[in-house]
Amino acid sequence: MKEFNINNLVRKNILELQPYISFRDHNEFENPVLLDANESPYGDFNRYPDSTQKNLKQKISRIKNISPDQIAIGNGSDELIDLVIKVFCEPKKNSILMMNPSFAMYGFYASINENKVVKLNLNENFEIVKDDFLNVIKDDQLKVFFLCSPNNPTGNSIEDIEFYVKIFNGIVVVDEAYIEFSGKESCIELLEKYPNLIVLQTFSKAWGMAGARVGVAYASKEIIKLINTIKAPYNVNSLSLNSVIKSIDNHEQLNDNIKNTLIEKFWLQNEFQNIDCIKKIYPSDANFFLIEFGNVEKVYQKLLENEILTSKRSPQIADCIRINIGNRKENIRLINVLKQCETL
Numbered sequence: 001m002k003e004f005n006i007n008n009l010v011r012k013n014i015l016e017l018q019p020y021i022s023f024r025d026h027n028e029f030e031n032p033v034l035l036d037a038n039e040s041p042y043g044d045f046n047r048y049p050d051s052t053q054k055n056l057k058q059k060i061s062r063i064k065n066i067s068p069d070q071i072a073i074g075n076g077s078d079e080l081i082d083l084v085i086k087v088f089c090e091p092k093k094n095s096i097l098m099m100n101p102s103f104a105m106y107g108f109y110a111s112i113n114e115n116k117v118v119k120l121n122l123n124e125n126f127e128i129v130k131d132d133f134l135n136v137i138k139d140d141q142l143k144v145f146f147l148c149s150p151n152n153p154t155g156n157s158i159e160d161i162e163f164y165v166k167i168f169n170g171i172v173v174v175d176e177a178y179i180e181f182s183g184k185e186s187c188i189e190l191l192e193k194y195p196n197l198i199v200l201q202t203f204s205k206a207w208g209m210a211g212a213r214v215g216v217a218y219a220s221k222e223i224i225k226l227i228n229t230i231k232a233p234y235n236v237n238s239l240s241l242n243s244v245i246k247s248i249d250n251h252e253q254l255n256d257n258i259k260n261t262l263i264e265k266f267w268l269q270n271e272f273q274n275i276d277c278i279k280k281i282y283p284s285d286a287n288f289f290l291i292e293f294g295n296v297e298k299v300y301q302k303l304l305e306n307e308i309l310t311s312k313r314s315p316q317i318a319d320c321i322r323i324n325i326g327n328r329k330e331n332i333r334l335i336n337v338l339k340q341c342e343t344l
């Protein structure tokens with residue numbers, strides 16, 4: 001095998017780009033007078049946030065047991081998806097590969113960047129068909145494969161992820177937005193072995209901080225450096241950085257969130273058994289269910305009439321609704337309406 005060199009995968013103009021360096025963030029001071037950034041000297045939020053996000057990276061580094069220079073912080077993992085595409089995909093030339101059905105944002109950002117989206121249809125169990133994968137990757141314009149596990153909207157974890165990372169000649173992004181609910185090992189531990197791997201996680205789901213907009217990418221130092229080079233210097237605001245640091249310090253919150261979600265999941269599963277309009281509940285490693293209904297349109301409308309909002313988007317799973325696990329009060333409301341759907 002040819003020796004791996006990340007620079008062969010990076011867009012040429014990005015390789016030549018100099019990052020914007022905030023001088024104060026890259027040097028240590030004891031008691032500085034800050035007259036360098038035209039900020040106001042007054043108020044609680046008068047200072048720009050740390051562009052290197054070092055305090056948060058240090059915290060994450062400790063809980064994930066990975067070096068801070070293998071961590072990039074994004075304004076949600078959505079921003080990181082966009083940045084990864086920008087680093088590796090030449091507009092109007094390269095394409096991304098994504099599973100189908102999967103998270104729509106990969107296609108959204110690829111299209112904005114004028115990169116073609118190649119879709120790999122999953123089988124009836126929502127697994128990747130390896131032969132299809134081997135076939136589709138013959139396209140040498142494919143640069144980034146977004147592999148979502150547990151997958152949104154199907155809920156299942158993808159088997160044998162290492163196979164895809166090993167075989168693919170471009171970058172494989174494993175999106176682990178729901179990993180905390182799954183009990184499965186994160187692909188972070190594969191990073192040492194595979195320089196073409198990027199793992200995405202987020203504070204939006206199990207951590208309960210979607211409003212803070214903080215996502216994390218784990219990868220080789222070289223890839224992290226490239227992401228940091230092109231990100232907006234102050235991409236995550238100081239309120240969000242501080243809230244996430246606090247919630248890491250208060251680790252029990254995460255464990256409580258996960259525990260309660262799993263209790264509610266179990267409760268819902270039990271209740272679902274008595275609801276006739278449900279045809280099938282797909283196995284879920286996440287905080288949501290993909291459910292097939294006999295008359296999906298009527299059920300969706302009935303839920304909506306009762307102001308219960310659910311998700312029904314992918315044409316590949318047109319007879320399914322994705323329903324996320326709420327608290328007990330919300331789940332009771334859901335079940336009560338679903339019971340009224342029995343006659344539909």
Ligand SMILES: *Cc1c(COP(=O)(O)O)cnc(C)c1O
Binds near residue numbers: 148210
């Ligand atoms: C919710 C979700 C995210 C999280 O995005 P943020 O921008 O971090 O809120 C990422 N990937 C998938 C598959 C998701 O479902």
